[in-house]
Amino acid sequence: MIKILLFLSLLMNGFNCFAKAKQTITIRLEHRLNQLPLSGNRSTVNTFNDSLTVYKWQYYLSGFFVTDSISGKQITIAKTPVLINAFDTSIIILEVPKGRYSKIGFTVGVDSIYNVTGVQTGDLDPAKAMFWTWQTGYIHIKVEGNSPQSKAPFKKFTYHIGGYKHPFNTNRRITLDYTNNNRPVNINVDLQPLFNVISVKDNAGIMSPNQAAINMADALPLMFSL
Amino acid sequence: MKRIITILCLLLTGALLCSLVNYENSTRRKLRYKNLEYPADWPAPVYDFKSNPLSEEGIELGRQLFYDGLLSKDGNFPCASCHQQGAAFGTFDHDLSHGFNDQHSLRNAPPLQNLAWQSLFHADGGINHLDVQPLAPITAPNEMAETIDNVLAKLQATKHYPPLFKQVFGSAQITTQNMSKALSQFLLTMISANSKYDRVMAGKDTFSLPQQLGHQMFMEKCAGCHPPPFFTDFSFRNIGLPVEPTLNDFGRMTITNDPRDSLKFKVPSLRNIAASYPYGHDGRIFDLQSMLDHYRNEVQQSPTTDSLLQKGIPLSNFQKGQIIAFLYTLTDSSFLKNKKLGAPGLP
Numbered sequence: 001m002i003k004i005l006l007f008l009s010l011l012m013n014g015f016n017c018f019a020k021a022k023q024t025i026t027i028r029l030e031h032r033l034n035q036l037p038l039s040g041n042r043s044t045v046n047t048f049n050d051s052l053t054v055y056k057w058q059y060y061l062s063g064f065f066v067t068d069s070i071s072g073k074q075i076t077i078a079k080t081p082v083l084i085n086a087f088d089t090s091i092i093i094l095e096v097p098k099g100r101y102s103k104i105g106f107t108v109g110v111d112s113i114y115n116v117t118g119v120q121t122g123d124l125d126p127a128k129a130m131f132w133t134w135q136t137g138y139i140h141i142k143v144e145g146n147s148p149q150s151k152a153p154f155k156k157f158t159y160h161i162g163g164y165k166h167p168f169n170t171n172r173r174i175t176l177d178y179t180n181n182n183r184p185v186n187i188n189v190d191l192q193p194l195f196n197v198i199s200v201k202d203n204a205g206i207m208s209p210n211q212a213a214i215n216m217a218d219a220l221p222l223m224f225s226l
Numbered sequence: 227m228k229r230i231i232t233i234l235c236l237l238l239t240g241a242l243l244c245s246l247v248n249y250e251n252s253t254r255r256k257l258r259y260k261n262l263e264y265p266a267d268w269p270a271p272v273y274d275f276k277s278n279p280l281s282e283e284g285i286e287l288g289r290q291l292f293y294d295g296l297l298s299k300d301g302n303f304p305c306a307s308c309h310q311q312g313a314a315f316g317t318f319d320h321d322l323s324h325g326f327n328d329q330h331s332l333r334n335a336p337p338l339q340n341l342a343w344q345s346l347f348h349a350d351g352g353i354n355h356l357d358v359q360p361l362a363p364i365t366a367p368n369e370m371a372e373t374i375d376n377v378l379a380k381l382q383a384t385k386h387y388p389p390l391f392k393q394v395f396g397s398a399q400i401t402t403q404n405m406s407k408a409l410s411q412f413l414l415t416m417i418s419a420n421s422k423y424d425r426v427m428a429g430k431d432t433f434s435l436p437q438q439l440g441h442q443m444f445m446e447k448c449a450g451c452h453p454p455p456f457f458t459d460f461s462f463r464n465i466g467l468p469v470e471p472t473l474n475d476f477g478r479m480t481i482t483n484d485p486r487d488s489l490k491f492k493v494p495s496l497r498n499i500a501a502s503y504p505y506g507h508d509g510r511i512f513d514l515q516s517m518l519d520h521y522r523n524e525v526q527q528s529p530t531t532d533s534l535l536q537k538g539i540p541l542s543n544f545q546k547g548q549i550i551a552f553l554y555t556l557t558d559s560s561f562l563k564n565k566k567l568g569a570p571g572l573p
Contacts, residue, residue, distance in 0.1 A: 118277065118357035119403040126361050127374035127402045133361040135352040135481055168483065210483050 021098040025066070026184035029090035031057070034192045038086055044192060048199040050149040052157065054191065057086035058130060059141035060110045060123070066096050066178065067103035081110050083123035083130060086189070104178040104185060108220045109140035109171035112164040135208055137162055140170050141220070143191065152204040159198070161216050163209025170209065170217035174224045186226070193222035256393060258282040262342060265419050268455055271342035273356060273414060278407045280414065284394045286570070288412025290387075291405065293569045296380050297360075298370035305363070305409075308335040311568055314498035314561070315339065315416060332475060334509030336494060337502045339418040339561070340456055349491045349507040351462060352481045356413060357406040374402050381405065418497050418561040419455075426555070427454075433555065440552030443545055450534050457496040457556065463532045464489040466525035473508055488530050500557045514553060518546045 031038040033054065043053045062081035067074050077094050084090050114120055115137045130139045139162040146155050163170045178185060197219045198212070206212050259281045262271060278284075292309075295301035309315040314337035333349055347353035353362060363369040364377055381387045381400050388398035395404045423441075425431035433441060444452075453459055462478040469476065469489060478487035491507045505511040511520065521539040525531065541549070561567070 116354050117274075118355045119361075119406040121401060121403050125402050126358070127378065129373075131358075131361070133358070133365050134348075136354040136358050208483075 022095050023098045025094045025096055025101075025104065025178075027092040027094065027104075028184050028186045029084060029086075029092070030186060030188050031086040031090070032188055032190040032192075035190060038191075040087070044195065046192070046195040046198075046200075048149075048201065050147050050195075050200040052145055052147045052195055052200065054143060054145040056142060056144040057191065059084050059086075059108060060130065060138065061092065061106045061108060062111055063107035063173070064092075064094055065105050066094075066101040067105075067175075069100045069102035072102075080122060081114065081124060083128060100181050101178050103175055105173060105175035107171050107173050109162075110138040110164070111171070112169075114138065115164040132160075132162065132208070137164055137209065140217075141194075143194065147200040147204070149199075149201045150204040151201065157200050157204040158207065159194075159205075159216060160207045161213045163213055165209070168209035168211075168214060170213050170220075172217050172220040174221055176224065176226055188225050189223050190225070191223065193219045257284070260285075262414060262417070264342075264417055265424070265455070268419070269343070271414075272345045273342040273410075278357070278410060280411050281394065283390070284408055284411040285415055286412075287387075287390045287394050288408040288410065289567075290390075290570050291381075291409050292412050296384070297364055297372065297377055299372045303370050305360070306569065308363075308369075309338050311564075312501065312562055313337065314418070314502045316502040332473060333507050334504065337498055338413060339416050339495060339497055341416065342414045343456060344460060346460070346492070349494075350477050350481050351492055356410045357403075359413075360406055360409045361402070378402065378405065416561075416567060418558040420560045421497065421558040422555040423454075423552075424558075434551070436548045436551040437555050440548035440550070441555075443541075443549055444552050447539050447541070448549070451493045451532070452496050458493040460493065462487065462490040462492055464491075464528070464530045465521070466527065466531045466535055466538075467506060467510070467520070468526050470508055470510065475508065477507065486530060489528065490530060496553060497556050498558055498561065500554050501562060514550050515546070518549060522546070 033039070033042050034044040036042060038054070038057070040053065040055050043051050045051050060081045060083055062079075064077040064079055065074050066077070075096065077096060079094065082092055110124065114124055119126060124138070126133065130142060131137070132139065139160045141159075141161045143157075143159045143161075145157055147157050148155060150157050152158070161170050176185070176187065194216055197215050198206075203212055206216065259279055262275070262280060264271075291297060292305045295304045295307075297304055298307075308317050310318050312318060316337040317335040336349070341347075341356055344356070345354070347356065347359050348362075353359050361374060364372050364374060378400050387400060391400050391404055391408075392398040394408065397404075422431055422433075422437075426433050451459060451461070451463060464477075467489070476488050478490040478492075479485065481487075499505075499514070503513060505514075505517050511517050518541060521535070522541050523538065525535045525538040527536070
């Protein structure tokens with residue numbers, strides 16, 4: 001046992017000392033409601049003419065990658081999924097090999113492996129309430145608020161979008177241009193495209209992987225822009 | 227520059243090694259690891275023991291949690307309130323389980339046994355890992371009605387639990403993961419493999435004539451879905467029980483959203499079946515006679531009713547009696563009375 005540990009730590013040291021130099025990329029997420037900064041007091045109107053205010057908005061980002069600007073090769077960044085609370089400041093720091101990159105990307109959601117291997121820790125701890133206990137799986141994005149058009153108790157709407165299994169896999173990949181390699185990447189994340197695909201009058205609650213969840217997941221890529 | 231980095235790295239290695247060695251000494255060494263014990267002719271378990279190695283200490287910690295009301299909101303609903311040993315860890319003589327505020331759950335609490343071979347849990351298969359299973363009752367408002375954070379805080383605040391967690395998992399900080407792993411360790415030891423049936427198969431006992439005829443008939447008419455040694459093939463099937471209009475429980479379809487799964491429920495094990503009445507996912511069938519009458523006369527045909535049951539299962543009264551005589555041989559009294567699975571002495 002001890003021998004193996006010794007070997008492993010030497011190996012790790014090898015990596016630390018002689019691996020290629022690293023650089024960091026800082027991602028700043030700017031959360032918005034119809035282009036204006038997110039606030040619990042602000043309301044927006046969707047394409048169905050429902051008026052919505054938001055009091056909770058959380059989601060997972062995972063599967064980060066960058067694309068090398070010369071070779072076009074995609075480099076996956078080892079990092080466990082990060083839970084973002086849109087009402088907090090949201091900064092993600094990625095460690096990548098030194099180089100120049102043309103694209104940056106990630107997945108909104110949690111890869112299936114974390115959904116099928118028991119209880120996880122850290123941001124994936126089920127105690128974070130981003131986990132369905134009666135139907136195992138992560139809630140990839142959770143948006144809750146009020147709308148006068150809602151027919152649910154307290155005029156709430158509750159959209160818990162998740163699911164890792166075909167045909168209700170709601171993981172969605174986002175790829176963005178990454179032009180200025182020396183500056184932090186500021187990404188706007190706007191709820192409007194998500195609200196535009198659902199009528200609160202008709203459906204004020206999504207709480208399991210189903211077709212309505214897929215319709216909303218298909219709008220996820222529209223939420224992210226530089 | 228390079229030299230400084232190398233020296234730093236060497237120092238780090240030293241520190242890392244020291245901490246690892248200390249860790250080994252202070253915690254792991256005291257654990258009595260053990261392998262799950264089960265009959266040699268059973269298949270290998272599906273549970274991943276590498277991610278949660280069994281130890282005497284881990285199992286004991288899981289047992290204490292299983293019997294502790296702290297895991298529920300008002301203290302009255304430990305796991306064991308619904309999963310009672312005498313009923314093979316199902317609920318004795320109740321159709322729907324009772325939980326917090328005297329609310330009913332949707333389903334009948336099933337027996338818990340031989341869980342290491344099961345990969346989907348609940349009658350609808352909604353749960354895909356034994357470790358995440360306890361989170362469902364803990365957070366269900368009609369069962370234990372708690373939040374995970376609250377349960378962890380309550381356990382952390384005791385004098386009793388933090389040292390036990392430290393011993394088993396190397397940290398006194400109680401986490402969702404470690405609480406679940408401890409519960410799993412105990413649940414995994416609920417092995418029932420010593421019924422009269424098992425002894426007969428091992429050549430150590432003999433069936434009476436009705437039991438023997440019942441066994442033959444069972445293998446012919448029932449083993450398509452309830453095959454030994456687990457007496458379930460772990461699949462989901464519709465046996466033609468009509469939907470109960472107030473519960474509106476469509477089983478597997480609730481999880482998959484696939485109409486082809488409508489009214490399919492997990493095939494339950496029949497081990498200890500005589501001890502775990504009532505029967506069916508919602509406990510609507512009160513005894514084995516009525517269960518067999520269902521197969522005989524009452525199977526409702528629908529597009530998802532299992533093809534094996536297109537004509538029901540024809541049985542004479544005589545044959546019914548023989549099958550029931552056989553089902554009684556699946557009762558494992560050493561399991562129902564195993565002290566190691568019973569309530570722990572008060573800490």
